Amino acid sequence: MGAAPDTLPDTQALDTLYRGAPLSALVGVVEAFFLSVLFWREVPASAIALWLAAFAAVRGLRIALGMAYRRRATAPGTRPAFWARGVVASALAQALAWGLGSWVLLAPANLVAEMALHIGLAAVVLGSVAQLAHHLPALAAYAAGVFGPLAVRDLFVAQPLHYVLALASVLMALYVWHAGRAQARTIARAAAQQRERQELIAALQRENEATQLARQEAEAAHASKAQFLAAVGHDLRQPLNAMQLLAYTLQQPASCDRVEHLSASLMECASSMGAMVEGLLELSRLDAHSITPRPTRFALQALLDEMAGTFAVQAQAKGLVFSAQPSSAWVEGDRALLARVLSNLVSNAIRYTPAGFVRLQARTQGAVVEVSVEDSGVGIAAAELPRIFDEHYQIDHPGRDRSQGLGLGLATARRLCALLGLDLGVQSHPGQGSRFTLCLPLAAGVPEPAGSTLTATGAEDTAREPQALRRVLVLEDDASSRTALAEVLQGWGCEVTAAASLHEALHQEPGPQRPDALVVDWNLPHGVDGLMAVAALRNAIGHAVPALLVTAEATPGLQARAAAAGLPLLPKPIAPMKLRAFLQSHPPT
Incomplete structure (x- = not known):
């Protein structure tokens, strides 16, 4: 038939057990009074009065306990086990008031009164099953406290009818226990169903909130994508328009100096468009998760030398002091992707530094090497920092001036760092420059000599003269x-x-x-x-x-x-x- 529910009731069950205390006490006192009337001529009035007073006192204590529960049950540190024991104790006290009262209301010769007493006590216990089934120990205490003394009383009388009544009391106690267990299982199933409904409602609410959040994110992403595509279209049309006009102009007669100037402008437009397309393709590959890192062990100094060879001339042409701190560390990571990250950071630093320096530093800290790109540029206000990694966002350049970049470098760097599992940090103050940092894990073991390769960053020896005829x-x-x-x-x-x-x-x-x-x-x-x-x-x-x-x-x-x-x-x-x-x-x- 299944096991009984846990002996410790939940808060809802305790509320049910204590909430009915006043009415139950009043009804009990009325029932006790009417039962005592049947024995008024058979039992001394003083004994009946004393019993009724004790009975009312027990019921009063039960009411006081219920009031204390309502005052303190919601207070911090309340112990449900304490109040559960209070329910059992009060149930036993009330039951003993009934059971011991049957010894007071004793009239073996008055069969009508005796039968009324047994029927009344059985009704009292049966009427308590629905409430006390919320906590079976309380029901057991109540049934035992009522039917136990009553059955002993009947056996003490030692008359054939009372033997039958004693047996009936025992059978009634067993029936009450069986009915209480069945009622407890019904209550437990109802509580479980209610919890399931509440969990389902909560899950539906969470799903609804998640759906609303996803819809809002999708709408925001759609708006952002539309804005992004509009910016892309604008930035692609600008150099394309300039190239078309410059190409048309080159077809017209012009001096050598003018042709050289127009050719340089055309090259600048083509370079801008190429950088735009390459940046967009790289972003699309990152967003589509089509780039898989291939970590290797390599000398960090070689990567720093590559950055210096690529950007030193560009920095010097702008009047900046470019320096790269030497490092003997060997690190692990995808060299090509890390080179792309550093290229974007250094290029961004040179672009937004009108005067001063750009430093590329590497410092070993425990099991990692902190690589930083620091500049003395314009700096970034705190309100702007959350947006600097957005596509096509340029500080103080809402029109996306191509001479100030395309607004894709930092967005690409952040995505690449996320792909590599690296945190890209930034510290900046307006007028004091910026510092971007990332930590690379040190390589374990003795590294193998690294060969010379052409990297994706396009590092080259810009100082070399063209080779002879090939x-x-x-x-x-x-x-x-x-x-x-x-x-x-x-x-x-x-x-x-x-x-x-x-x-x-x-x-x-x-x-x-x-x-x-x-x-x-x-x-x-x-x-x-x-x-x-x-x-x-x-x-x-x-x-x-x-x-x-x-x-x-x-x-x-x-x-x-x-x-x-x-x-x-x-x-x-x-x-x-x-x-x-x-x-x-x-x-x-």
């Missing part, structure tokens, strides 16, 4: 890109052979000398990719000619394949200095 084979299926590459290389004094397909490159009329370098597009006609083309060309040439892969789809998968083949990969649009850095790192033989 022969370059350009394999590019897009006619405009092929022509543009050839023009750039020829402008550097290179001898260029261009082909639109691998078949054309392999079957061209052989020249007196083989190429010194290959520039190969990844996607080529007839299902040929860049790796296949480089392998075929090297086989035809007879040795491993330095090769550079270029692509408009620089996905992490392609980058991983190129890295596995030991080939550098440049994304389109190609920065001319990155192409030049490749040629300078592989001089002609």
